[in-house]
Amino acid sequence: MTFLKVIRWMVWKDLISEVRSRETISSMFFFALIVILVFSFSFSMDQQAARELIAGIIWVAFVFTGIIGLGRSFSVELQNDCLEFLQMSPASKGAMYLGKVMANLIFMLTVEIILFPMFVIFFNLDVIEEIHILLLIFFLATFGLSAVGTLFSALTVQIRAREVMLPILLLPLVVPVMIAAVEATKGALNGDPLAGYWQWLELLAIFNVVFTVVSFWMFEFVMDS
Amino acid sequence: MNKVIRRIQRYQGWFGAGAAGCLLVGLYLGLIASPPDYYQGEVVRIMYIHVPLAHTSLLAYTVLFGGSVWYLWKRDPLVDNMCHAAAGLSAVFTSLALFTGMIWGKPTWNTWWTWDARLTSFTVLLLILIGYLMLRTFIDDPEREARFAAVVAIIGFVDLPIVHFSVEWWRTLHQPQSFSLRGVSISSDLLFPLIMMSIGMSLLFTYMLLVRTQMLYLTNLLHAKKGRLLGQFHLSKADS
Amino acid sequence: MIAISGQEISKTYGYYQVLREVNLEVGCGECYALFGPNGAGKTTLLRILATLQRPTTGRFEILGRDGVKERDTVRATLLLLAHGCHLYEDLNAWENVQFALALRGLSLAQRQVKAVLDRVAIGAFADMKVRFFSAGMKKRLALAKAMLAQPKVLLLDEPFSTLDKAGIEILKQFILETLARGGGVLMATHNQEKAAEVAKRAGVLSHGALKPVPLQDLKTHDFS
Numbered sequence: 001m002t003f004l005k006v007i008r009w010m011v012w013k014d015l016i017s018e019v020r021s022r023e024t025i026s027s028m029f030f031f032a033l034i035v036i037l038v039f040s041f042s043f044s045m046d047q048q049a050a051r052e053l054i055a056g057i058i059w060v061a062f063v064f065t066g067i068i069g070l071g072r073s074f075s076v077e078l079q080n081d082c083l084e085f086l087q088m089s090p091a092s093k094g095a096m097y098l099g100k101v102m103a104n105l106i107f108m109l110t111v112e113i114i115l116f117p118m119f120v121i122f123f124n125l126d127v128i129e130e131i132h133i134l135l136l137i138f139f140l141a142t143f144g145l146s147a148v149g150t151l152f153s154a155l156t157v158q159i160r161a162r163e164v165m166l167p168i169l170l171l172p173l174v175v176p177v178m179i180a181a182v183e184a185t186k187g188a189l190n191g192d193p194l195a196g197y198w199q200w201l202e203l204l205a206i207f208n209v210v211f212t213v214v215s216f217w218m219f220e221f222v223m224d225s
Numbered sequence: 226m227n228k229v230i231r232r233i234q235r236y237q238g239w240f241g242a243g244a245a246g247c248l249l250v251g252l253y254l255g256l257i258a259s260p261p262d263y264y265q266g267e268v269v270r271i272m273y274i275h276v277p278l279a280h281t282s283l284l285a286y287t288v289l290f291g292g293s294v295w296y297l298w299k300r301d302p303l304v305d306n307m308c309h310a311a312a313g314l315s316a317v318f319t320s321l322a323l324f325t326g327m328i329w330g331k332p333t334w335n336t337w338w339t340w341d342a343r344l345t346s347f348t349v350l351l352l353i354l355i356g357y358l359m360l361r362t363f364i365d366d367p368e369r370e371a372r373f374a375a376v377v378a379i380i381g382f383v384d385l386p387i388v389h390f391s392v393e394w395w396r397t398l399h400q401p402q403s404f405s406l407r408g409v410s411i412s413s414d415l416l417f418p419l420i421m422m423s424i425g426m427s428l429l430f431t432y433m434l435l436v437r438t439q440m441l442y443l444t445n446l447l448h449a450k451k452g453r454l455l456g457q458f459h460l461s462k463a464d465s
Numbered sequence: 466m467i468a469i470s471g472q473e474i475s476k477t478y479g480y481y482q483v484l485r486e487v488n489l490e491v492g493c494g495e496c497y498a499l500f501g502p503n504g505a506g507k508t509t510l511l512r513i514l515a516t517l518q519r520p521t522t523g524r525f526e527i528l529g530r531d532g533v534k535e536r537d538t539v540r541a542t543l544l545l546l547a548h549g550c551h552l553y554e555d556l557n558a559w560e561n562v563q564f565a566l567a568l569r570g571l572s573l574a575q576r577q578v579k580a581v582l583d584r585v586a587i588g589a590f591a592d593m594k595v596r597f598f599s600a601g602m603k604k605r606l607a608l609a610k611a612m613l614a615q616p617k618v619l620l621l622d623e624p625f626s627t628l629d630k631a632g633i634e635i636l637k638q639f640i641l642e643t644l645a646r647g648g649g650v651l652m653a654t655h656n657q658e659k660a661a662e663v664a665k666r667a668g669v670l671s672h673g674a675l676k677p678v679p680l681q682d683l684k685t686h687d688f689s
Contacts, residue, residue: 090570
C-alpha cells in the first residue's frame with residue numbers, strides 16, 4: 001500500500017512542478033522543433049523521399065528530445081540536495097523508480113503528441129487510419145526509453161560530465177527500441193497490414209518488461225550507498 | 226597482502242604457459258599445416274585469429290557480468306578490480322575482433338564494413354564497453370565507481386541478446402543474409418586448430434585478467450598506504 | 466540504549482583518507498557536538514551516519530540497528546538536517562512538507578502541520594513557492610519538516626548558519642525537545658557558544674581523527 005502511495009506522490013510531485021515551471025516540456029518541445037527543421041533542410045525531401053525517411057526522422061527527434069527530458073528528470077533533484085533526501089528516505093527505491101518512469105513517460109508522450117501533428121503537416125503524411133496503432137507504437141517505445149533512461153538519468157546525475165555521459169551510455173542500449181520503433185512506424189505509415197510489423201511491437205513489449213524488471217532492481221544500487 | 230592475490234601470483238604462470246602452448250600449436254596448425262579453404266583460399270586463415278578473438282571478447286563480457294553481480298552482492302573491492310580488468314580486456318578483444326573481421330571482409334565480401342547482425346552487435350558491445358570505461362573515469366568515490374560500473378555492465382549484458390535479435394530481424398527484412406557464415410560447415414581439419422586457438426585465447430585472457438586484476442588491486446593498495454602515511458604526517462604536524 | 470554508535474569508521478577516496486578509525490558514541494537523550502576546521506571530515510562522518518555513504522571500513526549502529534545491513538529500519542528513525550534543505554523549488558511550503566512526510570510513511574492532520582509551520586513563523590507563506598523563499602526561510606521550513614517527522618536520532622550539519630536569532634532559538638528548543646523524548650543528537654558546527662548551551666559532550670575532528678574535548682574548553686579554546 002505504501003508502495004503505491006510513494007509512486008503516486010513521486011508522480012504528483014513531478015507533474016505539479018512541471019505544470020508550474022513548464023521547464024522540461026517546453027525545452028523538449030522547442031528542441032524537437034529545431035531538430036525537425038534541421039532535418040527538413042538537410043535532406044530537402046520530396047514526397048517520395050519523405051515516405052522513406054520519415055519514420056527514422058520522427059524517432060531520432062523523439063529520442064533526442066527524450067534524452068533532454070530524461071536528463072532534467074534527475075538534475076532538478078540536485079537543487080537543494082533533494083536527491084540526497086530521496087536516498088535517505090525510508091521509502092522503497094523501487095517505488096521511486098516507477099514513479100519517475102511514469103512521470104518521464106507522461107512528459108515524453110505529451111511532447112510526442114504535440115509534435116506528431118507537425119510531422120504530419122510538414123511532411124504531408126496520411127495517418128488518419130493508422131492513428132491508434134501509431135499511438136500504441138509511441139507508447140511502447142517511449143516506455144522502453146523511459147525505463148532505461150530513468151535509471152541512467154539517476155546514475156549520471158551523480159557523476160562528473162553528466163550531460164555527456166547520459167547519451168553515451170543510453171543510446172547504444174536503446175538500439176533495439178530505435179530499430180523496432182522505426183520499423184513499426186514505417187509499416188504503419190505505409191499502411192501495411194498489421195501482421196507485417198507486429199513482431200516489432202512484440203519486441204518492444206519484451207524489451208519493456210525485461211528492462212523495467214532489471215532497472216527496478218538496479219535502481220536500488222544507483223540510489224543507495 | 227590479500228590471500229587471493231597471493232594465490233593468483235602462485236598460479237598465474239600456468240595460465241600464461243598454457244596460453245602460449247595452445248596458441249603456438251593452434252597457429253602452426255592453422256597457418257601452416259591446415260589446407261586452404263575451397264572457396265576462400267588462403268584468406269580463410271584469418272578465421273583462426275578472428276573467431277577466437279570474438280569468442281574471447283564474449284567470454285570476457287560474461288566474466289564482467291558475473292563479477293558485477295558478485296560485486297553488488299558482496300561489495301568486495303577485489304571483485305571490482307577484476308570487473309575493471311575484464312571490461313578493459315573485453316574492449317581490447319572486441320576491437321581486435323572487429324578489426325580482423327574488417328580485414329577478412331574486404332577480400333571475401335568485397336567491403337570493409339556491412340551492417341551484418343553480428344558486426345552490428347559487436348559494435349554496440351564495443352560502444353557499451355567504452356561507455357563503461359569512460360564512466361569509471363568520471364567518478365571520484367571508488368565505492369560509487371564500482372557500484373555504478375556494475376549496474377552499467379549488468380544492463381548492457383541483458384541488452385546484448387535483444388540487440389542481436391533486433392538487428393538480425395532488421396537485416397533479414399532489408400536484405401537476405403548472403404554474407405552469413407551460418408550453414409557453412411567446417412571440416413574437422415579446420416575445426417581442430419580453431420578449437421586450439423579458442424582455448425589458447427581464453428587462457429591468454431585468463432592470464433591477462435589475473436595480471437591486470439593484481440595490478441589494479443596493488444595500485445589501490447599503494448594509494449591507500451600512501452594516503453595513510455600522508456594523513457599521519459599531517460596529523461603529527463597538527464599536534465606539534 | 467545507545468542512539469549512535471560508530472566503531473572504527475574510516476573513509477578513503479583514492480589515497481585521500483577523510484576519516485581514520487573514528488569511534489563515537491552518543492547516548493539517548495544526549496547531544497554531542499562535533500567541531501573541527503573545514504575539510505576535517507565532519508560532513509563525511511554525518512553523511513555516513515545518515516546512510517548516504519558507506520564507510521570504507523568499520524561499522525555503525527543507530528539505536529542498536531546496523532547502519533548498513535538494516536538501512537531501511539535505520540532510515541525511518543533518523544533525520545539529517547543539512548545545507549541543502551531538501552526542498553523542491555516549484556512546490557509550495559505546504560506541499561513540500563506533505564511530500565516529505567509521505568515518503569516517511571507519515572500522514573499528519575492539517576492542524577498539526579499548520580501549528581508547526583506557525584511555530585517556525587512561515588505559516589503565512591505556506592502557499593508560496595519555495596523558489597521565492599530566502600535562505601533563512603528555507604532553513605526554517607526544513608526545520609519544520611524535521612519537527613513534524615519527530616526523528617529519534619537527529620544529525621545536524623551546521624544547523625545554526627543562515628538562521629536568525631529567533632530561528633536559532635526555535636532550533637535549540639527542538640533539540641531540547643528531541644533530547645527530552647529520549648532521542649540522540651549529533652551536530653557538526655562552528656558555533657561553539659550555541660553548541661555549549663545544548664551539548665553534553667564534544668569532540669574535535671582533525672585530519673579525520675576524532676578527539677574528545679571537555680565542555681568547559683568550548684568557552685576558552687577555538688577549535689575550528
